[in-house]
Amino acid sequence: MEQTAPILRIEKISLQDGSGLRTVVFFKGCPLRCAWCSTPESHSATPERAYQANKCTLCGRCVQACPSGALSFSPDKGLSWDSGKCTQCLRCAAACPTGATKVYGEYQTVAQVMRHIHRDEVFYFHSGGGVTLSGGDVLCYPDFAHALLTECKESLINTAAELTMYGDYDRIRQVYPLLNTALIDLKCMDSALHQKWTGQPNDGILQNIHRAAHEFPDVDIHIRVPLIWGVNDDPASIRQTAEFSASLPHCTALEFLPYHRLGQQTYAYLDRPYPLADLPTMTLPEARDKVACLSGRDWPFPVLISKEPAFPAS
Ligand code: SF4
Numbered sequence: 001m002e003q004t005a006p007i008l009r010i011e012k013i014s015l016q017d018g019s020g021l022r023t024v025v026f027f028k029g030c031p032l033r034c035a036w037c038s039t040p041e042s043h044s045a046t047p048e049r050a051y052q053a054n055k056c057t058l059c060g061r062c063v064q065a066c067p068s069g070a071l072s073f074s075p076d077k078g079l080s081w082d083s084g085k086c087t088q089c090l091r092c093a094a095a096c097p098t099g100a101t102k103v104y105g106e107y108q109t110v111a112q113v114m115r116h117i118h119r120d121e122v123f124y125f126h127s128g129g130g131v132t133l134s135g136g137d138v139l140c141y142p143d144f145a146h147a148l149l150t151e152c153k154e155s156l157i158n159t160a161a162e163l164t165m166y167g168d169y170d171r172i173r174q175v176y177p178l179l180n181t182a183l184i185d186l187k188c189m190d191s192a193l194h195q196k197w198t199g200q201p202n203d204g205i206l207q208n209i210h211r212a213a214h215e216f217p218d219v220d221i222h223i224r225v226p227l228i229w230g231v232n233d234d235p236a237s238i239r240q241t242a243e244f245s246a247s248l249p250h251c252t253a254l255e256f257l258p259y260h261r262l263g264q265q266t267y268a269y270l271d272r273p274y275p276l277a278d279l280p281t282m283t284l285p286e287a288r289d290k291v292a293c294l295s296g297r298d299w300p301f302p303v304l305i306s307k308e309p310a311f312p313a314s
């Protein structure tokens with residue numbers, strides 16, 4: 001049987017996640033639980049139900065369709081969902097006429113994903129773009145990602161992947177050498193803090209980054225750091241991250257991404273609490289102030305904040 005992977009969505013003509021116009025393939029499933037994650041719908045490795053109350057007409061079809069008694073109406077609360085009873089059979093979404101109940105994720109084959117990619121090829125050619133695998137964590141599906149990237153390479157399509165670099169190095173070796181650019185997410189350098197905020201320590205992650213960077217020096221490395229209040233925004237942490245990046249062969253950019261709350265609504269759709277409800281977003285000037293501790297030194301890569309140079313040109 002042809003292999004499949006749970007694909008969260010495929011974004012067309014994206015200007016994010018690599019050079020030029022890109023097709024971004026988001027996988028579903030991630031071993032980390034970063035408190036600031038803006039895509040909670042990518043955490044679970046299987047398709048799952050979500051509910052958007054403002055689209056609901058309270059017609060009751062989902063309640064009738066549910067075989068588990070997980071859905072009910074009450075006059076005060078409207079539609080209620082009991083996660084303990086839900087088996088994620090997804091019949092409610094199939095029954096919903098308005099799209100208020102929907103499904104995040106769908107199993108797709110490599111051929112299905114490649115059909116989307118081939119439709120966008122003309123944009124890559126004119127913009128210097130290509131394909132980016134994102135997540136969730138691509139490394140949860142090394143065989144699938146290997147097959148997909150091999151097909152892209154055979155079609156001379158530029159490849160990038162956003163990687164946690166968490167887990168067995170053998171899985172990284174299946175994916176990493178097929179990339180033009182590795183977009184590596186580096187959360188913080190302190191392992192205990194990393195464990196506290198993501199659920200996993202970072203010792204293995206840092207070792208994997210170092211090993212892959214030296215074993216496959218032809219792959220460009222673009223380090224991306226979510227800049228989060230009270231987690232990794234102090235000068236010592238920012239400098240340590242930059243020093244680590246500078247120790248890697250062919251690190252072509254160090255980019256800081258100021259904290260935002262864009263995923264907050266999605267937590268509500270999934271009926272999950274938003275972990276950082278009290279944390280304010282970080283503005284560009286605030287991020288510039290923090291990253292200013294790296295100025296005045298000739299780093300072997302541009303230091304960026306959300307794609308823009310972090311320091312004014314001198
Ligand atoms: S996914 Fe299935 S079990 Fe869960 S609420 Fe919908 S119909 Fe009920």
Ligand code: SF4
Pocket residue numbers: 055056057058059060061062063079095096097098099100101
């Ligand atoms: S089927 Fe859709 S519109 Fe009807 S009650 Fe359920 S979620 Fe609301």
